[in-house]
Amino acid sequence: MNILALESSCDETAAAVVQDGRKVLSNIIASQADEHRLYGGVVPEIASRRHAEAISGVTRQALEEAGVTLNEIDAVAVTYAPGLIGALLVGVNFAKGLSQAAGLPLVPVHHLRSHIAANYLVHPELKPPFLCLVVSGGHTHIVRVEDYTRFTVIGRTRDDAAGECFDKAARAMGMPYPGGVHLDKIAQNGDPTAFKLPRPHVEGSPFDFSFSGLKTAVINLLHKAEQRGETLPIPDLCASFQYTVCDILCTHTLAAAEQTGDKTIVLAGGVSANSGLRSRMERECAARGLSLYVPPLALCGDNAAMVGAQGYYEYVSGHVAGPDLNACATLPIE
Ligand code: KG4
Ligand code: ZN
Numbered sequence: 001m002n003i004l005a006l007e008s009s010c011d012e013t014a015a016a017v018v019q020d021g022r023k024v025l026s027n028i029i030a031s032q033a034d035e036h037r038l039y040g041g042v043v044p045e046i047a048s049r050r051h052a053e054a055i056s057g058v059t060r061q062a063l064e065e066a067g068v069t070l071n072e073i074d075a076v077a078v079t080y081a082p083g084l085i086g087a088l089l090v091g092v093n094f095a096k097g098l099s100q101a102a103g104l105p106l107v108p109v110h111h112l113r114s115h116i117a118a119n120y121l122v123h124p125e126l127k128p129p130f131l132c133l134v135v136s137g138g139h140t141h142i143v144r145v146e147d148y149t150r151f152t153v154i155g156r157t158r159d160d161a162a163g164e165c166f167d168k169a170a171r172a173m174g175m176p177y178p179g180g181v182h183l184d185k186i187a188q189n190g191d192p193t194a195f196k197l198p199r200p201h202v203e204g205s206p207f208d209f210s211f212s213g214l215k216t217a218v219i220n221l222l223h224k225a226e227q228r229g230e231t232l233p234i235p236d237l238c239a240s241f242q243y244t245v246c247d248i249l250c251t252h253t254l255a256a257a258e259q260t261g262d263k264t265i266v267l268a269g270g271v272s273a274n275s276g277l278r279s280r281m282e283r284e285c286a287a288r289g290l291s292l293y294v295p296p297l298a299l300c301g302d303n304a305a306m307v308g309a310q311g312y313y314e315y316v317s318g319h320v321a322g323p324d325l326n327a328c329a330t331l332p333i334e
Pocket of ligand 1: 270
């Protein structure tokens with residue numbers, strides 16, 4: 001079964017063709033990051049406009065690269081929530097038009113579910129149930145994936161998402177948007193023990209996260225140094241910050257796994273590209289005899305192949321939408 005998948009929840013316009021939820025036939029991404037970089041973050045209206053301009057071409061390219069025509073497509077899957085509402089609406093309306101015109105079923109896909117499904121594209125043996133740490137620019141969740149379309153949230157952030165925290169700390173250190181990847185690179189030349197940073201926790205909720213205090217601590221350190229006319233050793237600050245975020249993510253996830261009894265741990269979302277998080281999780285999982293699955297770097301960030309993977313499982317579970325499908329800016333994964 002071939003699914004044509006579309007993604008436009010943030011600042012990548014993406015289309016892909018995926019076979020049976022597991023095989024990528026094409027995966028096209030048009031990134032707008034260069035334009036948003038001028039403003040230090042995603043400007044929602046610009047994002048919507050760029051999606052509107054790019055989506056037809058990206059879809060055509062995805063079909064061409066897969067070597068299929070619309071006649072060989074069995075369903076159209078689209079990210080409908082959560083995300084920037086104007087951006088999501090472009091993908092949803094385009095998918096609706098296409099599904100109506102071609103007489104194809106329309107499959108709505110939750111963005112975080114699709115981040116998790118990115119792992120199915122490269123790990124044929126991976127099947128639910130498992131425990132997943134979903135870390136993106138807008139979300140930080142520990143989720144038990146009970147089945148392909150059944151999820152239980154075990155923990156979540158109460159304030160900033162991990163990616164947001166990376167990006168804001170990086171921005172305060174003068175790095176361009178999105179800063180997470182730059183901070184990661186610079187951290188590799190620093191000493192993770194140089195700065196003792198706070199590890200905020202949520203009282204009474206051991207699996208929940210709070211990152212805003214950590215972000216503020218980094219910003220305050222930088223401001224105070226500036227006021228004193230001093231410069232901080234940025235690689236050390238990056239390494240200490242990254243170490244602290246990864247330590248929090250890793251300890252909470254492993255504690256959750258101990259409680260649920262899961263032996264398979266999966267990483268998903270943009271921040272799962274972080275080198276510190278990947279290596280720390282690898283070490284800790286190996287020491288406990290847990291299997292760890294991570295997406296390849298190319299599938300950590302937003303893309304449509306992951307939408308095609310999850311879309312397949314949504315479709316076989318009977319999750320299809322009518323022509324009244326709407327987009328939602330927020331929607332729980334459950
Ligand atoms: O999943 P994603 O592409 O978009 C959302 O759904 O939000 O995640 C983007 C986030 C950004 O905050 C970006 O800075 C972060 O993932 N990110 C990283 C790295 N690569 C991307 N954060 C830390 N280290 C990285 N190597
Ligand atoms: Zn995402």
